[in-house]
Amino acid sequence: xxxxxxxxxxxxxxxxFSVLKSEQKSVLIWQLDNITNKRIIFHSFVASVDExxxxxxxxxxxxxxxxxxxxxxxxxxxxxxxxxxxxGLLFGTPTxxxxxxxxxxxxxxxxxxxxxxxxxxxxxxxxxxxxxxxILNQVVDEGSExxxxxxxxDIEGDDITLFISMHDLSSLPSFIDNGNGTGEFIWTPEIVxxxxxxxxx
Numbered sequence: 001x002x003x004x005x006x007x008x009x010x011x012x013x014x015x016x017f018s019v020l021k022s023e024q025k026s027v028l029i030w031q032l033d034n035i036t037n038k039r040i041i042f043h044s045f046v047a048s049v050d051e052x053x054x055x056x057x058x059x060x061x062x063x064x065x066x067x068x069x070x071x072x073x074x075x076x077x078x079x080x081x082x083x084x085x086x087x088g089l090l091f092g093t094p095t096x097x098x099x100x101x102x103x104x105x106x107x108x109x110x111x112x113x114x115x116x117x118x119x120x121x122x123x124x125x126x127x128x129x130x131x132x133x134x135i136l137n138q139v140v141d142e143g144s145e146x147x148x149x150x151x152x153x154d155i156e157g158d159d160i161t162l163f164i165s166m167h168d169l170s171s172l173p174s175f176i177d178n179g180n181g182t183g184e185f186i187w188t189p190e191i192v193x194x195x196x197x198x199x200x201x
Contacts, residue, residue: 042108042117050124051094055081059088059117061108068110075116076105094123096155130154130181132201140187142194148185150175150201166200173199 042061049055059072074083074090081092083106090104106117133151140146152160162183164175173187185199 042106042115045104045117045119046121047119048122048124049094050126051096051099052126052128054093055091055121057090059090059106059108061115061117063110065110071109073107073109075107076103078102078104078121081121096125096128098123099125125156127158128155130158130160135201140189142189143191145186145188149182150185151182153181162201164199164201167198169197169199 046057061070063070072085072088077083080094080098081090083090100123102121102123104119104121108115130152135150138146138148150162152162154160160181162177164173167173169187171190173185176184
């Protein structure tokens with residue numbers, strides 16, 4: 001219960017009410033039980049996620065007015081995230097381009113008052129493996145040299161070292177790493193050699 005004595009021309013209470021002085025001084029008693037004054041409480045959020053991993057957070061809130069129906073809105077959501085206003089589910093999978101901090105604003109409304117939940121999601125960098133430019137199957141004649149360019153790139157710009165990690169060739173091939181993500185595989189099969197062979201870089 002809150003007691004307000006009408007001794008001034010106007011009494012401001014919680015920015016919601018203005019009570020004007022009456023000719024006969026009196027005491028006005030306000031019953032606050034049903035006043036909606038941002039008494040909606042958001043629950044804890046999920047603050048971080050690794051790149052290439054799915055992020056999920058279901059927004060939930062509690063209203064002291066248990067009969068109020070709460071509606072959620074994704075007021076400000078990063079492009080890699082989606083917000084389901086029916087379920088309150090915030091979800092998405094960030095890529096390497098999304099590494100860093102992203103501000104989010106969700107809003108819940110009880111029919112009278114908007115309450116926002118503002119937080120930051122940190123997308124942590126995870127090392128991405130380099131990717132090779134597609135190498136097709138090769139055909140070479142016995143006794144002829146096969147010269148095959150090899151190239152790879154790294155999305156994060158890391159230095160790349162190229163080498164032959166495994167092969168089942170009958171004679172030792174050579175490989176030149178240019179140090180810039182490109183290289184050259186060189187092999188000359190012997191005259192008596194024929195069949196299929198595999199090479200792994």
